Amino acid sequence: AQTVTQSQPEMSVQEAETVTLSCTYDTSENNYYLFWYKQPPSRQMILVIRQEAYKQQNATENRFSVNFQKAAKSFSLKISDSQLGDTAMYFCAFMRYSGGGADGLTFGKGTHLIIQP
Amino acid sequence: DGGITQSPKYLFRKEGQNVTLSCEQNLNHDAMYWYRQDPGQGLRLIYYSQIVNDFQKGDIAEGYSVSREKKESFPLTVTSAQKNPTAFYLCASSWGAAKSYEQYFGPGTRLTVT
Numbered sequence: 422a423q424t425v426t427q428s429q430p431e432m433s434v435q436e437a438e439t440v441t442l443s444c445t446y447d448t449s450e451n452n453y454y455l456f457w458y459k460q461p462p463s464r465q466m467i468l469v470i471r472q473e474a475y476k477q478q479n480a481t482e483n484r485f486s487v488n489f490q491k492a493a494k495s496f497s498l499k500i501s502d503s504q505l506g507d508t509a510m511y512f513c514a515f516m517r518y519s520g521g522g523a524d525g526l527t528f529g530k531g532t533h534l535i536i537q538p
Numbered sequence: 539d540g541g542i543t544q545s546p547k548y549l550f551r552k553e554g555q556n557v558t559l560s561c562e563q564n565l566n567h568d569a570m571y572w573y574r575q576d577p578g579q580g581l582r583l584i585y586y587s588q589i590v591n592d593f594q595k596g597d598i599a600e601g602y603s604v605s606r607e608k609k610e611s612f613p614l615t616v617t618s619a620q621k622n623p624t625a626f627y628l629c630a631s632s633w634g635a636a637k638s639y640e641q642y643f644g645p646g647t648r649l650t651v652t
Contacts, residue, residue: 464626464646465646466628521588522634523588524583525586528580530579
């Protein structure tokens with residue numbers, strides 16, 4: 422079974438600052454994806470970024486980037502130039518896949534990120 | 539518009555009653571999933587289905603049942619055997635490997651059982 426751990430229940434930064442959210446995971450699988458999802462107060466789950474485990478290059482999406490350390494089983498999210506709209510719960514998630522398809526996502530407990538004006 | 543719909547947004551039931559939550563998608567996705575979210579917790583997988591007429595148990599399937607008779611629909615029944623049914627329930631769907639198995643989520647149903 423896989424586990425995902427987010428060690429920061431809550432973080433608060435000033436607008437325009439850079440913030441890094443931590444995530445570690447435990448698995449014996451070789452084929453998997455890692456994701457960061459955002460859940461604003463509306464509770465709609467929104468995909469922020471994804472990383473394929475077999476790719477060494479870290480994924481980047483505009484102001485969002487990851488630091489994927491496969492050997493250390495670490496997958497942190499960096500948000501640059503933070504904006505008020507980034508205030509939300511952020512969940513790290515793991516997904517195993519095989520030729521038959523993908524299992525469901527395994528989520529961490531989340532980090533509540535607050536961007537202060 | 540393509541998307542995932544869950545109805546109703548809020549649902550209230552008395553203890554001992556079964557209740558069915560609806561999930562419909564028009565994205566032509568093959569796979570569909572049900573998750574449960576409790577306060578201060580991440581989402582936990584209840585059931586998932588990769589093709590019509592087939593589904594697998596997730597981490598917390600006890601007290602729940604599902605069916606997948608149509609590609610577009612994946613209803614979840616919360617039975618009276620579920621000890622703590624009050625929660626926020628999220629449905630998701632995804633394509634396969636070509637789209638990195640990215641899951642799209644519905645808006646959720648808040649179930650309250652008293």
